[in-house]
Amino acid sequence: MSSFLLFALLGLGGGAVIALLAVGVVGEYKASGVVNFAQGAIAMFCAYCFTELRSTGELVLPVVILPHRVPLARHGLDTAPAVVVTIVYGALFGVVVYVGIFRWLRRAPALAKVVASIGLMLTVQALAVIHFGTAARPSARVLPTDTVTVFGATVGRDRLVLAGIAVVAAVVLAAFYRFTRFGIVTRAVAQNERAAALLGWWPVRSEMATWAIASALAALAGLLAAPLTSLTPSTLTLAIVPALAAVLVADLSSFTIAAAAGLLIGIGQSLCVKAATTWSWFPQRGMAEVLPFAVIAVVMLVRGDRLPTRGETNEGRMPRAPLGRRPFLPLAVFVPVAVAFTVATSAGWRAAVIQSVITACVLLSLVVLTGLVGQVSLAQAAFAGLGGFLLAKLLGAAGVPFPVGLLFAGLVTVPLGLLVGVPALRIRGINLAIITLGAGVAIDAFVFRNEQISGGLAGVSVPSPTLFGVDVGISGSHAGDYPRVVFGLVAIATFTVLAVLAVNLRRSATGAHCLAVRTNERAASAIGINVAATKLLAFGLSAFIAGSAGGLIGYQQGRLSPESFSIFVSLMLLSIAYIGGIATVPGVIFAGFALAPGGLVYTAMERWFHLGEYQPIVAGVGVIASAILNPDGVTAALNKSRAGGRRKAGATIETVPTTNAPVLAAGRA
Amino acid sequence: MSALLDVRGLRVAFGGVVAVDDVSFQVDEGTLVGFIGPNGAGKTTCIEALTGYVPHATGRVVFDDHDLGGLAPHRRARLGLVRTFQSVELFDDLTVRDNLRAAANRRTWWQSLGDLVAPRWHDDESAIDDALELLGLTDVADALPAELPQGQRKLAGVARALTCRPRLLLLDEPAAGLDTVESVELGERLRAVVDRGVSVLLVDHDMGLVLGICDRVIVLDFGRVIAQGAPEEIRSNADVIAAYLGDDVAAAAPGGAS
Numbered sequence: 001m002s003s004f005l006l007f008a009l010l011g012l013g014g015g016a017v018i019a020l021l022a023v024g025v026v027g028e029y030k031a032s033g034v035v036n037f038a039q040g041a042i043a044m045f046c047a048y049c050f051t052e053l054r055s056t057g058e059l060v061l062p063v064v065i066l067p068h069r070v071p072l073a074r075h076g077l078d079t080a081p082a083v084v085v086t087i088v089y090g091a092l093f094g095v096v097v098y099v100g101i102f103r104w105l106r107r108a109p110a111l112a113k114v115v116a117s118i119g120l121m122l123t124v125q126a127l128a129v130i131h132f133g134t135a136a137r138p139s140a141r142v143l144p145t146d147t148v149t150v151f152g153a154t155v156g157r158d159r160l161v162l163a164g165i166a167v168v169a170a171v172v173l174a175a176f177y178r179f180t181r182f183g184i185v186t187r188a189v190a191q192n193e194r195a196a197a198l199l200g201w202w203p204v205r206s207e208m209a210t211w212a213i214a215s216a217l218a219a220l221a222g223l224l225a226a227p228l229t230s231l232t233p234s235t236l237t238l239a240i241v242p243a244l245a246a247v248l249v250a251d252l253s254s255f256t257i258a259a260a261a262g263l264l265i266g267i268g269q270s271l272c273v274k275a276a277t278t279w280s281w282f283p284q285r286g287m288a289e290v291l292p293f294a295v296i297a298v299v300m301l302v303r304g305d306r307l308p309t310r311g312e313t314n315e316g317r318m319p320r321a322p323l324g325r326r327p328f329l330p331l332a333v334f335v336p337v338a339v340a341f342t343v344a345t346s347a348g349w350r351a352a353v354i355q356s357v358i359t360a361c362v363l364l365s366l367v368v369l370t371g372l373v374g375q376v377s378l379a380q381a382a383f384a385g386l387g388g389f390l391l392a393k394l395l396g397a398a399g400v401p402f403p404v405g406l407l408f409a410g411l412v413t414v415p416l417g418l419l420v421g422v423p424a425l426r427i428r429g430i431n432l433a434i435i436t437l438g439a440g441v442a443i444d445a446f447v448f449r450n451e452q453i454s455g456g457l458a459g460v461s462v463p464s465p466t467l468f469g470v471d472v473g474i475s476g477s478h479a480g481d482y483p484r485v486v487f488g489l490v491a492i493a494t495f496t497v498l499a500v501l502a503v504n505l506r507r508s509a510t511g512a513h514c515l516a517v518r519t520n521e522r523a524a525s526a527i528g529i530n531v532a533a534t535k536l537l538a539f540g541l542s543a544f545i546a547g548s549a550g551g552l553i554g555y556q557q558g559r560l561s562p563e564s565f566s567i568f569v570s571l572m573l574l575s576i577a578y579i580g581g582i583a584t585v586p587g588v589i590f591a592g593f594a595l596a597p598g599g600l601v602y603t604a605m606e607r608w609f610h611l612g613e614y615q616p617i618v619a620g621v622g623v624i625a626s627a628i629l630n631p632d633g634v635t636a637a638l639n640k641s642r643a644g645g646r647r648k649a650g651a652t653i654e655t656v657p658t659t660n661a662p663v664l665a666a667g668r669a
Numbered sequence: 670m671s672a673l674l675d676v677r678g679l680r681v682a683f684g685g686v687v688a689v690d691d692v693s694f695q696v697d698e699g700t701l702v703g704f705i706g707p708n709g710a711g712k713t714t715c716i717e718a719l720t721g722y723v724p725h726a727t728g729r730v731v732f733d734d735h736d737l738g739g740l741a742p743h744r745r746a747r748l749g750l751v752r753t754f755q756s757v758e759l760f761d762d763l764t765v766r767d768n769l770r771a772a773a774n775r776r777t778w779w780q781s782l783g784d785l786v787a788p789r790w791h792d793d794e795s796a797i798d799d800a801l802e803l804l805g806l807t808d809v810a811d812a813l814p815a816e817l818p819q820g821q822r823k824l825a826g827v828a829r830a831l832t833c834r835p836r837l838l839l840l841d842e843p844a845a846g847l848d849t850v851e852s853v854e855l856g857e858r859l860r861a862v863v864d865r866g867v868s869v870l871l872v873d874h875d876m877g878l879v880l881g882i883c884d885r886v887i888v889l890d891f892g893r894v895i896a897q898g899a900p901e902e903i904r905s906n907a908d909v910i911a912a913y914l915g916d917d918v919a920a921a922a923p924g925g926a927s
Contacts, residue, residue: 321762505785508781508788509789509790510786511788513776515762515763522722522742525746526746526758527739527830528775529771534781560872
């Protein structure tokens with residue numbers, strides 16, 4: 001039994017990191033109503049900065065193109081000054097992030113807040129990849145490495161110190177917010193900014209201070225925790241998932257509960273590792289990642305309401321979903337152009353077009369779910385992955401025609417979509433984004449990293465698609481014949497069919513019901529719309545589209561590996577769809593061609609300027625800017641500038657007097 | 670003959686605060702019933718409870734011989750018990766006409782799947798045109814809600830509720846924000862609605878409107894029914910006057926306890 005105790009104590013280290021991140025997220029949410037998905041990424045970046053300070057004495061700034069290394073000393077700094085510099089650096093990071101981004105999103109809808117913080121997460125992570133590389137690196141130790149014995153278990157003192165720091169931070173912050181004038185002002189500002197301003201409080205100051213403290217805590221967590229595991233751009237970044245679970249346990253409000261929950265989740269994750277080595281029936285992989293998701297799911301289901309309660313108003317406006325007078329016109333223009341391009345171009349460009357079209361296929365799954373029904377999902381890559389892997393596993397050897405294969409890949413994904421959709425019946429907005437993020441991570445860890453499903457490092461091979469016995473796969477009989485035109489046509493045909501489904505949905509009565517649910521669930525149910533069924537329909541359809549697209553990815557790659565469907569792919573998909581215009585088909589066509597990694601513009605940038613590595617930064621910064629400046633997306637903005645005349649028509653309608661209709665006679669007739 | 674809506678012992682408590690306490694009343698087929706009371710009397714909470722938005726409400730509500738206990742809001746709406754909202758709540762992405770069409774069309778999930786392949790609207794366009802005309806919205810049918818003045822948005826909310834084919838309309842302060850002329854006109858339109866066989870429960874502060882057009886009036890104060898009857902009886906009822914004028918006697922009146 002004492003070895004379980006040992007693992008529980010070891011878990012305090014990870015738990016402390018989770019707790020420190022969670023405490024920061026709670027503070028940021030209290031101050032400005034934003035759940036910061038980038039908290040882990042900030043910790044990660046600061047941890048890298050700390051190791052750079054220790055080894056070279058240079059401070060690495062989160063910028064590209066501009067000079068980003070500032071020498072503070074001629075050789076590596078000592079631990080104490082490096083810690084101080086890193087914490088100050090973290091605090092400034094928080095201030096910049098708040099002033100530059102979240103200050104502007106106070107009254108934005110949940111979707112805008114979520115995509116902005118995801119954009120920040122992607123940006124920071126991409127900066128880390130560019131500046132520090134992806135190889136794991138050892139990190140300088142800060143805490144003492146000697147051991148102590150607790151109840152017979154010998155454990156590194158650093159774990160205990162870390163846990164202690166997390167507890168102290170939470171208690172001090174809680175006391176600070178409850179008892180000091182600063183805390184009271186911050187709470188007042190968060191509840192009613194205008195009233196607080198009328199009393200002479202400058203809201204920006206208290207919010208800025210909160211973001212500084214929260215980010216400084218993230219920096220502290222990063223530099224203390226990095227030595228416990230090896231430092232990569234994604235490990236600490238993904239610590240946000242268990243941290244968000246802790247934040248939800250704390251109901252987004254209690255520092256101390258968040259810290260306690262964070263520590264417990266860390267201990268739980270460590271015990272999962274121990275259990276896997278002790279009991280053969282215990283899943284060998286993924287349980288540590290499933291645990292936070294389970295916590296999130298339970299908390300949400302206990303707390304959620306079926307319908308928003310009275311007074312819970314929808315803040316802000318969702319991206320427009322215009323239908324247009326000729327809803328199929330964009331497709332009618334797109335298809336011939338894409339076909340011509342596929343036929344006429346050389347191999348490299350054709351591969352880019354195929355990649356663009358396939359990405360647009362996956363993005364269509366966001367149009368029906370997030371665009372039309374307003375349900376934020378960060379699990380789309382998981383849906384696509386499930387479709388792809390199940391196609392490879394179950395129909396791999398069968399040699400079925402590709403439409404059957406893709407239909408199969410879509411249909412087998414529907415149950416997962418419905419399952420992820422069930423929590424959406426009771427929860428909405430940012431909380432839904434959190435639970436789908438947790439689900440995406442859990443599916444990635446538990447299903448895709450399961451070697452029996454994904455074939456381990458080698459991946460699983462997907463046989464070439466056929467149609468009427470003819471091979472329509474991406475690679476031909478000889479090596480130079482790649483990618484083949486016919487596969488490009490397969491991709492375009494698949495996109496067209498899926499896009500017609502999405503457009504049909506938008507222009508049907510069901511589509512009107514979807515938009516009604518998106519705008520106002522209470523009012524939708526008041527006119528007899530079954531809100532739950534509408535959401536589940538959207539989740540099911542979205543999973544179908546993503547699963548089919550995943551099958552197409554399988555055909556495209558020939559060999560599938562989990563990396564194609566990681567949680568970061570989901571984040572990327574949501575971001576680029578949002579930039580293009582998440583509620584329309586032209587929006588995702590734009591996103592597929594102009595923004596997708598490996599897409600047409602990406603390829604051009606890489607070929608001509610060698611700038612492909614900046615794609616994640618373009619996507620990250622782009623989605624932040626979109627959330628603040630242009631939530632309708634690029635394509636809608638282009639349309640608006642064309643449709644000046646139609647606006648005027650609206651203006652004349654406004655001047656029609658309200659009381660001129662001969663109603664009563666007609667009414668009594 | 671049983672009443673269209675029969676409410677017995679309706680009670681809603683939020684924590685320790687009793688918002689609606691032992692409320693009983695009936696609405697007969699084809700009548701226009703006023704539902705009035707000072708601010709905070711529990712009128713909107715009553716509507717929320719009757720239409721299923723307050724799951725923990727207790728008491729017995731029978732509508733058109735259906736016991737509504739535990740039914741979800743959309744099911745009650747489909748039975749013909751349709752409400753409007755104080756704060757309008759139109760669907761901003763849809764034109765006024767499409768707001769009505771969304772209400773006129775019902776979808777089962779297999780019909781929705783059919784929509785993906787062959788989108789259909791099972792409209793009774795004439796019913797929609799009728800509702801638009803009845804509320805004087807024909808000329809603005811293709812405008813987006815944001816392009817309309819507040820008064821017309823309110824009317825659009827009523828029109829949308831009408832296209833749900835209600836047996837009983839629960840209107841939550843449709844006249845708030847209207848000027849006197851508009852308010853009088855709204856009253857005449859509501860009478861026209863009732864004349865077509867739709868019963869109406871009208872919540873409003875505008876005493877002139879309510880006492881002017883209603884067949885019967887129910888008065889709520891501190892969550893309790895303090896009077897009900899014909900408008901002329903209500904006009905002279907001592908409890909009602911006390912409740913509205915804030916007479917000290919009001920504290921001792923029935924329902925003053927909570």
